[in-house]
Amino acid sequence: MSNRHEKHKATVEARKTEEQALLLEQLKKLPIVSAACEKTGISRPTYYRWRQEGPEFAKAADESIEHGTLLVNDMAEGQLLTAIRDGNLGAVMYWLKHRNANYNNKLEVTARIKQENDVLTPEQEAAITEALRLASISDDDISLPSPPSHEQGESPSAETPAADVA
Numbered sequence: 703m704s705n706r707h708e709k710h711k712a713t714v715e716a717r718k719t720e721e722q723a724l725l726l727e728q729l730k731k732l733p734i735v736s737a738a739c740e741k742t743g744i745s746r747p748t749y750y751r752w753r754q755e756g757p758e759f760a761k762a763a764d765e766s767i768e769h770g771t772l773l774v775n776d777m778a779e780g781q782l783l784t785a786i787r788d789g790n791l792g793a794v795m796y797w798l799k800h801r802n803a804n805y806n807n808k809l810e811v812t813a814r815i816k817q818e819n820d821v822l823t824p825e826q827e828a829a830i831t832e833a834l835r836l837a838s839i840s841d842d843d844i845s846l847p848s849p850p851s852h853e854q855g856e857s858p859s860a861e862t863p864a865a866d867v868a
Contacts, residue, residue, distance in 0.1 A: 722752060722759055726766045733770030 721744055728738035739746050753760040785793035798805040822830070 718752075722762075725749065726762055729763060729766035730769045731773070733767040733774060735767075 721742065724742045725738055725744055728741050729735070732738055732741070735749060736746055739749055749763075753763060782793055782797060786797055795805075799807075
């Protein structure tokens with residue numbers, strides 16, 4: 703029975719190799735997996751299983767698809783050139799737009815940047831310093847001048863948060 707099993711296994715493997723070769727040839731002609739599978743009678747799940755099981759097959763399939771894509775590209779360019787020769791204005795415009803930089807869509811942006819180095823008012827400086835203090839950033843960490851100090855005996859201004867008044 704072992705000999706019969708080996709013979710069956712060899713037959714299945716030979717059929718698989720033949721089917722893979724047919725599929726790879728079909729992909730060279732039409733680089734669409736579902737179409738190539740349908741044409742050869744091989745299911746898509748089988749194709750993807752073969753890709754997972756064998757890196758050699760996956761590489762060969764990728765090369766066949768690339769070859770087929772180049773073939774279809776050549777055919778499409780030939781059809782485009784025929785359309786141009788026949789005076790198809792859409793084909794002419796397509797060719798120029800994609801092959802000649804003078805006909806590309808362009809977007810031009812013009813802007814002026816206004817940079818002002820306005821000096822902060824003492825109130826603005828005090829507000830920024832206070833916000834940074836509340837965010838736990840010390841005066842040493844920033845380049846703003848320190849806010850005006852209060853004279854002894856003065857009460858804190860209305861800008862000081864109530865939490866600081868005790």
